[in-house]
Amino acid sequence: MPQQKGLARIFQPPKSAMQSGRAKSQGWVLEYEPSEPKALDPLTGWVGSGDMLGQVRLKFESREQAVAYAEAGGIAYEIEPTPPTAAIKPKVYADNFRFGRVENWSH
Template structure:
């Protein structure tokens, strides 16, 4: 009976060893300046009131140890509207080492990162932070830079200003 109990424990240890993040990996600044090595791997014994959902769902350790970025996307430079820039977005940082390679046929960058193109939209920053905490993700928030709009009017060219006349050369 004792032998049967040690086999599952050994299998769990081997699984955790195989899927544990590489804490000695260097950060790939060419891919992302915000890719810190994960600080912890969740196993359900974390302090706090909430057990992370990633532990309960049986998510792979690779996904549990990921860092997420919460940000508000900037308005596209080619568009004048602000349609897609109102919601907050959460996306996963690229894996720091060994998960990108150059495709030998075309020379394109390839990736084995299954969360690379995934993002989730939220109505507010608080909702995104609450979701990341509930999932047990390490996260950081990038505050948006507010757009400065300078009011301009053609009529301002003809407003009287005391002092010498403005001389605008056109050629």
């Protein structure tokens, strides 16, 4: 495999703002950093770039798999540390109507 230019970053994507749990946020992603800035096309007004590696987004089940892929391909990489995650407190709808509830009614 030929040497590829550019720096890749390996990170664990955050959970979507539309989800309350951590499903589909356990994998690792390898993305290339942009090698050239985006430019405005004078004819169409669209923003574009000649950087084809900017479209590559590889997903892996573990950090070790992503690192092994990068090292096997001769890709320079940076690993972003995973941010600490708070514990998810389970909520039960029936607790809103619990006898002896101390909290104020919220809705």
